[in-house]
Amino acid sequence: MNSQVRTYFDEMYSSPTGVRDLYANYANWLRDVPAEQLESKRQEAELLFRRVGITFNVYGENAGTERLIPFDVIPRLLAAKEWDVLSKGAIQRVRALNMFLHDIYHDREIIKAGIVSENILTHSQYRPEMFDVDVPSGIYAHIAGIDIVRTDESQFYVLEDNLRTPSGVSYMLEDRKMMMRLFPELFRRYSIAPVEHYPQVLKNNLRAVAQSGVKDPTVVLLTPGAYNSAYFEHAFLAQQMGVELVEGQDLFVRGNAVYMRTTEGPKKVDVIYRRLDDEYIDPLAFNPDSMLGVPGLFSVYRNGGVTLANAVGTGVADDKSTYIRVPEMIKFYLGEAPILSNVPTYELSKKDDLAYVLDRLPELVVKEVQGSGGYGMLVGPTASKQEIIDFRDRILADPSNYIAQPTLALSTCPTLVEQGIAPRHVDLRPFVLSGETVTLVPGALCRVAMREGSLVVNSSQGGGTKDTWVLQETSPQEVVGIEATLKGEVAVC
Amino acid sequence: MLSRTANHLFWMARYIERAENMARILDVTANMAMVPNAALSEAALWQPALEISGNANAFMERFSDYTASNVIHYLAMDPANPSSIYSALHSARENARAVRVAMTSETWENINSLWLEFSQFDGKDLAEEGLREFCDWVKARSHLFRGVSFGTMLRDDAFQFLRLGTFIERADNTARLLDVKYHLLLPKEEEVGGGVDYYEWSAILRSVSAFQAYQKVFNDTIQPWRVAELLVLRKDMPRSLHACFTEITAILENLTTGRHVECRRIAGEINASLQYGRMDHIFQNGLHEFLTEFIECNNQLGAEIQRSFLNIHAA
Numbered sequence A: 001m002n003s004q005v006r007t008y009f010d011e012m013y014s015s016p017t018g019v020r021d022l023y024a025n026y027a028n029w030l031r032d033v034p035a036e037q038l039e040s041k042r043q044e045a046e047l048l049f050r051r052v053g054i055t056f057n058v059y060g061e062n063a064g065t066e067r068l069i070p071f072d073v074i075p076r077l078l079a080a081k082e083w084d085v086l087s088k089g090a091i092q093r094v095r096a097l098n099m100f101l102h103d104i105y106h107d108r109e110i111i112k113a114g115i116v117s118e119n120i121l122t123h124s125q126y127r128p129e130m131f132d133v134d135v136p137s138g139i140y141a142h143i144a145g146i147d148i149v150r151t152d153e154s155q156f157y158v159l160e161d162n163l164r165t166p167s168g169v170s171y172m173l174e175d176r177k178m179m180m181r182l183f184p185e186l187f188r189r190y191s192i193a194p195v196e197h198y199p200q201v202l203k204n205n206l207r208a209v210a211q212s213g214v215k216d217p218t219v220v221l222l223t224p225g226a227y228n229s230a231y232f233e234h235a236f237l238a239q240q241m242g243v244e245l246v247e248g249q250d251l252f253v254r255g256n257a258v259y260m261r262t263t264e265g266p267k268k269v270d271v272i273y274r275r276l277d278d279e280y281i282d283p284l285a286f287n288p289d290s291m292l293g294v295p296g297l298f299s300v301y302r303n304g305g306v307t308l309a310n311a312v313g314t315g316v317a318d319d320k321s322t323y324i325r326v327p328e329m330i331k332f333y334l335g336e337a338p339i340l341s342n343v344p345t346y347e348l349s350k351k352d353d354l355a356y357v358l359d360r361l362p363e364l365v366v367k368e369v370q371g372s373g374g375y376g377m378l379v380g381p382t383a384s385k386q387e388i389i390d391f392r393d394r395i396l397a398d399p400s401n402y403i404a405q406p407t408l409a410l411s412t413c414p415t416l417v418e419q420g421i422a423p424r425h426v427d428l429r430p431f432v433l434s435g436e437t438v439t440l441v442p443g444a445l446c447r448v449a450m451r452e453g454s455l456v457v458n459s460s461q462g463g464g465t466k467d468t469w470v471l472q473e474t475s476p477q478e479v480v481g482i483e484a485t486l487k488g489e490v491a492v493c
Numbered sequence B: 001m002l003s004r005t006a007n008h009l010f011w012m013a014r015y016i017e018r019a020e021n022m023a024r025i026l027d028v029t030a031n032m033a034m035v036p037n038a039a040l041s042e043a044a045l046w047q048p049a050l051e052i053s054g055n056a057n058a059f060m061e062r063f064s065d066y067t068a069s070n071v072i073h074y075l076a077m078d079p080a081n082p083s084s085i086y087s088a089l090h091s092a093r094e095n096a097r098a099v100r101v102a103m104t105s106e107t108w109e110n111i112n113s114l115w116l117e118f119s120q121f122d123g124k125d126l127a128e129e130g131l132r133e134f135c136d137w138v139k140a141r142s143h144l145f146r147g148v149s150f151g152t153m154l155r156d157d158a159f160q161f162l163r164l165g166t167f168i169e170r171a172d173n174t175a176r177l178l179d180v181k182y183h184l185l186l187p188k189e190e191e192v193g194g195g196v197d198y199y200e201w202s203a204i205l206r207s208v209s210a211f212q213a214y215q216k217v218f219n220d221t222i223q224p225w226r227v228a229e230l231l232v233l234r235k236d237m238p239r240s241l242h243a244c245f246t247e248i249t250a251i252l253e254n255l256t257t258g259r260h261v262e263c264r265r266i267a268g269e270i271n272a273s274l275q276y277g278r279m280d281h282i283f284q285n286g287l288h289e290f291l292t293e294f295i296e297c298n299n300q301l302g303a304e305i306q307r308s309f310l311n312i313h314a315a
Helices: A021-032 A035-052 A080-104 A118-122 A169-182 A186-187 A198-208 A231-241 A297-302 A326-334 A351-359 A385-397 A476-492 B003-032 B044-052 B058-064 B069-076 B085-098 B105-121 B130-153 B157-185 B195-207 B210-220 B224-232 B241-255 B262-275 B279-285 B286-308
Strands: A055-057 A066-068 A071-079 A143-152 A155-162 A219-222 A244-246 A251-254 A256-261 A265-269 A271-275 A307-309 A363-369 A377-379 A403-406 A412-417 A420-429 A431-434 A443-449 A463-471
Touching: A021 A071, A021 A186, A035 A071, A035 A420, A035 B105, A055 A080, A055 A431, A071 A080, A071 A169, A071 A412, A071 A420, A071 A443, A080 A143, A080 A155, A080 A326, A080 A431, A080 A463, A143 A231, A169 A186, A169 A198, A169 A231, A169 A443, A169 A463, A169 B157, A186 B003, A186 B286, A198 A219, A198 A231, A198 A271, A198 A307, A198 A403, A198 A431, A219 A231, A251 A265, A251 A297, A256 A297, A256 B003, A265 B241, A351 A385, A363 B130, A377 A385, A412 A443, B003 B044, B003 B069, B003 B085, B003 B130, B003 B157, B003 B195, B003 B286, B044 B058, B044 B157, B058 B069, B069 B085, B085 B105, B105 B130, B157 B195, B157 B224, B157 B241, B157 B286, B195 B224, B210 B224, B224 B241, B224 B279, B241 B262, B241 B286, B262 B286, B279 B286
Parallel strands: A071 A463, A219 A244, A219 A271, A271 A307
Antiparallel strands: A055 A066, A143 A155, A143 A420, A143 A431, A251 A256, A256 A265, A363 A377, A363 A403, A412 A420, A420 A443, A443 A463
């Protein structure tokens, strides 16, 4: 609503020259492409996505309703040096978070040091059952999705860390495949870092975290089933990695091991990449009503009979009350200065912060400490008066359940919408993989709020996706250097 | 492979085959309706279509008349009828979706786009127009499914279970078709002959794509017992019972290498009766009795396959 008043950093156009250098080539190309051609490419993409079945189910709608996540044909670009900072920052964060998780389930040095309060042990996502359990290589978050937003040329913020069962990576991969199909000429013109090896890296990592002594570990992907909103992604990753896609009913526990039921009898499973939340993995240990999990799984896991990725209990490190402490964790565990900044955050459990926030609700974003998916949040600047009044009551009923942040001026990126090309707000979710090493592939899920002025990019709230191009630099000096060498060799001959 | 995966693949293939057979039945029935025939009322013409699919009772609970419009709607488009073409294709796609990883992406995309294309027939009154086009479409999509799976899938267990589903379902359908039609068309053996009979028997042959085959094999006017022979005993006729069981026994042999499994024995027994059976013996004991027993044994085989491979609960 006040997008007229505020100015946002635009990924393509915010530059004194009118177009950022990074986008110079692309902007030229985009200017010359007729609008109808872009629109027909968009329609072609939609048709292909439907045929391939890249759809998701929305909770609360009729069972089996399948929707397409809007795909935008205009990519988001990142310069190699921008990516360098982001990837190092994300890796640093995940290293610290994994150390934090190990610590909180073992010696709890960080509580002794007074950085994290003892209250964390009563947190609903803290799993006392995991105390003193050793997981292979001390890795808890094998797959982490770090949500990053940008507010100007040099300022990036981490919005949140997703350490439970982060999703969206299939869109990173499928969007890329689609872009290469729709615009092959752009891939010839630009040097775009490839991302297609993600499933291979993931598989290697998963194999690497099998219990020691297992020679040729069997990895499976555990899905809640075909009606889960992220089912396409589960199927996609299992297929790309060449592992079985299993449901809880396909697995059973015998002795200190997990087996899957095959047409040739039971087969032992060593590593489970589970896309089920902690609560559902084992009705004997957690939610007894869950039909999705495997009875007895957790006890085998605790005894080291099987590896789960991500580990049980990671949720304690990715909610908004822990988020606030991550910069201090980085200093505490790694002795490094944080590369990426947190968004300034108010904790409504604190009296002063609460008073400050209640005075400024129309300016702020208020989130539930343990909420996700864009549900249960208030975006002050776009909320109606009534919505603000209602939300205020919810906050007052349980202040410690909320945090607040300034509404960030999320950067925009040109996006093809009904009216033509227009700026829409974007974020970025790179996926950090931890195994033998901590790495990420040079790319990310870029989510875009398709509605004008909207800052909510979640797919469950109508957000779309874009391909993210990390441009590899071929600096003029390097090119000259190669030529010089060649000439030299010729001279020697 | 996972038992659940095998189960989904088996049923996916069965449902597609079922949809195809239903389309064949609707197609020939509609064709017969175009032949002038004073003896057959609309109801007498359309009721057999329901009996072949074993749906007559459920139909009568919902409708009062065997009109073309009612029967076509019920068998083609009715979501409340679990064996309508609509339901069969929907189930095929849901089974495929649950195990899309287990087949090639071409196979999955083929089934998915089949389902997306189905919407073009939504809300159409096929009895009024478009039934022919619809049936052709269903058959063509089924051919395409077999072609893409045959042409792209690794010859592993997944492929075997998929083929197994196809042939078990096909054998069942051919047996039912023959049973109902033979009954209706041949109340007494002496009454064979006449123009209408010719059309009706040729329609049966066409419904299993066997009209040209008949001409080639027998080079003779259409004789009911030869139609039966073609559809029961001829191994070279791809929709015959014998052809289906040649495939089924080979597949089960592959799947059970070295293991004694009851379903393999049952399949072998049925196959032997088709391989060494003689048509005159079958007629002596009654074709209807033979087909009834066949359908029963085929069901039993399906249940055994389910028990041996697909629902392994205790390990």
